[in-house]
Amino acid sequence: MESAVRETPSTSTGAPMLMRAGxxxxxxxxxxxxxxxxxxxxxxxxxxxxLSVAAGVVTPLGLGLGLVSLIREHRRR
Incomplete structure (x- = not known):
């Protein structure tokens, strides 16, 4: 009996690398x-x-990378 659920290949495990870096x-x-x-x-x-540079630059950079990764993943689907 065939299943109505479409199986997706399990090549990607977890979040993409860009999201992890973010x-x-x-x-x-x-x-x-x-x-x-x-x-x-x-x-x-x-x-x-x-320390001030890390607080002021790295935090928004990580947020930006996460958002870019999220948008790229959404457009791929």
């Missing part, structure tokens, strides 16, 4: 934002530049 970059950026807040609350005024 998630990792966003998580790293959020950790940097949290570190900036904690260091500022502790009274440190001279924060490292690389």
């Amino acid at each position: 998630i990792v970059l966003f998580a790293v950026g959020m950790l940097a934002v949290l570190a900036v807040f904690v260091m500022f609350a502790a009274g440190l005024e001279e924060l490292p530049v690389w």
Whole structure:
């Protein structure tokens, strides 16, 4: 008896690589934002530049990569 459900090949497991990269970059950026807040609350005024750059650039970059991956996946279907 044939099934009415269309089977899709299981070549892709999980999220695409672009989505995974976006998630990792966003998580790293959020950790940097949290570190900036904690260091500022502790009274440190001279924060490292690389930490501020990570908080300000890596977080939106990860969000953008995730959105691009989501749009590409949706258009493929």
